[in-house]
Structure formats: C-alpha cells, structure tokens
Amino acid sequence: MIAEWFGRIGNFSLTLLIVAVYGLLVGAFIERTIAKVQGRIGIPYRQPFINILKTFVKRTAVMHGIMFYLGPVFRLAGGIGTLAFIPVIYGSETFGNFSFAGDLFLVIYFMFFGQLGMALGAGESGHPYSAIGIARGLSQMTAYEVPFALAIISIVIQYDTLSITEIVAAQQGGWQNWTLFTNWVATLAAMLAFLGMTGYSPFDIFLAPQEIPIGPPTEFHSAYLSFLQTNRALFGATKLVLFMNLFFGGATGWVELMIKTLAIYMVAIVVGVAFPRFRVDQSIRFFFKIPTLVGIFSIIYVQMMFTS
C-alpha cells in the first residue's frame, strides 16, 4: 500500500517535471513565433529557465507579511493541485496522476484556489496597482467562469460522468467522437472562456504592463517571482491539457499531447495578436453576452441531442 503510494507520487513528480518543462518551452516557442512575426529573432529557448534561475538566486528580498509570502506558495499549490487530478496521458499508468471519479469538480476548484491565494498575497503587498490588478483580474475571472462552468455542465450531462478519465474514454475511437464535433456548442463556449483564462489580448487588462505595471505581481520579486514564473508555465500547460482532455479527445502519447495543446494555445495567440485590449467593463459585458448565451444554448443543445 505504502509502496504503491510512493510509486504514484514518484510518477506524479515525473509528470510535473515534464509538464513544467514543456510549459516553459511552449512559452519560449510562442515568444519566438511572435518575434518572427515582428521581424525579430526572439529569445533563446533557454531564456525562461534562466529567468527563473536568476530570480531565484537574487541576493535580497523584501517581505511584506505572511500572506505576501504565502501568495506565490498558494499559486504554485493551485497549479500543482490542478495537474495532480488531471490524467495527462490517457490509458497510461505512469501519467494518469490521481484521477478519480469526481476529479472534474476538484480541478475546477483548484483552478480558483491559486488565483484567490494570489489575490490575498498581492493584496498584502499594499501596492495600489496590485489592488487594481486583482480587482480587474477577479472580476474578469468571475465573468469567464460563467461560460466555462456552463460548458462543463453541458459535457457532464452529455457523458453522464464527473470523471475526466471517463470523459476522455468516451471520446476515443476517431476524431468524430471528440467533444469538438459531438458538442461543438459547449466547445465554443469553453474556448471563448479560454481566451479570458490565458490572459492574452483582448483580455489582458488585469496585467496591463503599460498602465498598471503588470498588475497583481507588481511587488513580487526574487524567489517569490520565480515561484510565480514556474507556476505560470505549469498552470498554462495544465489548462491546455485539461481543455485537450475535455474537448479534443485527450492524448494517448506525448507527441499527440504536444501537437494538440500547441494547436489549442495557438487559438489564444492568434486572437491575441489580432485584437486590441478590452477595458475590464467591456470584457465582463462580453463574457456575459455571447459566451454565456452560447453556454446556455449548449445545455439546451445537449438536452435535445443526448437525453431522450
């Protein structure tokens, strides 16, 4: 029993390492792609790793209080916790993680958890721009969670299960079984929410580098920042894996995972480079209009199509 648990924790650590490294490499790849579009060479692939290392070996750090210290820890715990309950590779004993019957609920909770921890931490830093960034970030999060939750409810009704593994299993046997094709309405609602989740343009008002210096993490520096950078890569890759599992048929190998997640990420990037930034009231109004309506329609659609 104990040996089995140690084995699973060891397997999860391996998954964690691969996903974090993959997330950092994807980040560098996207940066380089955007640079090429702008006629630049762009950062080297090792740059995200060096950045994390550099912030970690900074000689000084200022502490603003216990919650400031715990903010990045909660954020990273949220990222690791989210990954822990998502089966990364379908049908793999090693990369199945701690997936269980109700993991979808827990994953959605964990996605909130990190952001709330971060909000408390950044709030204690006392910097006004952090507070503005958090107010904007949390309002936007509340808005995009609505279509996302509706899409989740829709596919839960469709597959009649709360287990991510079973949702992936139901999509096996060819591309025509993916949620993208069986329930395109829910996929559309979720992908619109995904744009808000990734924080690229037009939904990057809470970071807003030019007006409120990078928003919530304004005061975070040194090792705190290295935690946040690690989590940014890890959590980004985890969200991609979750979307791939729920809507794009999951993956049975790492190559399939990389192709699919990169394709999903490209949606956010293409929209991001093509559109200017929304103000926070505009982005909230946007999410409460079309994506929410699409989400509601997805539930009606799934009731018509899949329940008799």
Add this chain to the structure above:
Amino acid sequence: MKKTPDTNTTLENAGLSPEDQLLFSNARPRAYEPYPIKAIEDFANWARANSLWILAFGTGCCSIELRPLMTARFDASRFGVAGRPTPRQSSVFIIGGYVSVKTLKRIVRSYEQMQGPKFIIALGSCPANGGMYFDSYNTINQFDLYLPVDLYVTGCMPRPEALLGAILELQDDIKAGKCDGANRYVEHFDEYKANQKKVIKDWNMPDYNW
C-alpha cells in the same frame, strides 16, 4: 549566503514627520557576500548576466535609444534583455541622459527598491560630466557621486549599437563577478546619502526606500 553584521542598526528618517516615521522601515541596507563555493557563484552570475531586466524608466532624452534596442532592427531580447515596468523585478537601471535634481530623487527611490544584485548603465555624456547641461542650475554633473555606476556609454546621444555593446560588456563583467554596485552602495551608504541630500532639498522620503 552570509550577511555582513550591521554596524549601525537604524536610520534616522529625519525627512519624515513623526507619524510617517511609524509607517516606514528604518533598517539599514546590508551588504551581501557571494556564495561560498565559487562554481555556484559563477553559475549564478551566468544566469544574472543572461537575464538582464531593464527598468522601464526613461530619465532623459537618451532613453529614446531604448526603443530601437527592443524592436526589429537591434532586438536585444536575443541576449536575454527584457523591459520590466516595476523596479522590484528589474536588475538593470539605464540612466538615459541628463539627470535633473527632481529626477534624481525618483531615480534614488527606484534604485533602492530594486533587488540586488543590481546594475547601472549611465547612457550619454550628461551623467558622466554634465554634457551640454554642465552649467544648468537644476542638473547634476557627475552621476556616480549619488549612485554606483557599473558602466558608462558616452556620446550625445550614443547609437543603439553602443548601448548594445555596453550591455554585452556588462554581461562579461557580471560573469567575471566584477559588478558589485549594490554592495558598493551599501558600504559607502553614508557618503552617497550625504551627496544626495546635498542636492535634493525637499527630502520627504525615508533614508532608504525598502
């Protein structure tokens, strides 16, 4: 990492009102020694050199040279250079041209909020000797009296190539462990403060901006 013991534990913060003094830290900054094992310190210095985050604070006209540095023609991001809008996260402060007394106050505030190791590149002739503003009533002539400078790039104004060359040279110096401005500032803290207070008349901030 070992910290040097404090010589004098608190600062006066005389520029603040008694109520405000309660709100600000009066601790003195401390000098930090490198890692005891040389290989680790060299590795850390390699990382610091290859990830230079510039504080996006243009202090004068030479800051205009920073824009072409980041865009397609010169693209400094391939050397690990990036802009950071907050001093907490930046490691390089490029003094872009002339420094008026009013700006010096903000420069000091921003520099002290940066986390060490931190580096200063003084761009243009003005921070070195006053340049064309040498006899101005509100411009300081020699910048390294007020903050420790690691590298000067002279010219009026220097081309982006010169600035890019300076950044590469700074990287070499950091890798060689020669850029120790933050510690130099702490070791000569009282002299630097005395110089700053000599020119900044409305000193209404703490003596060290933590």
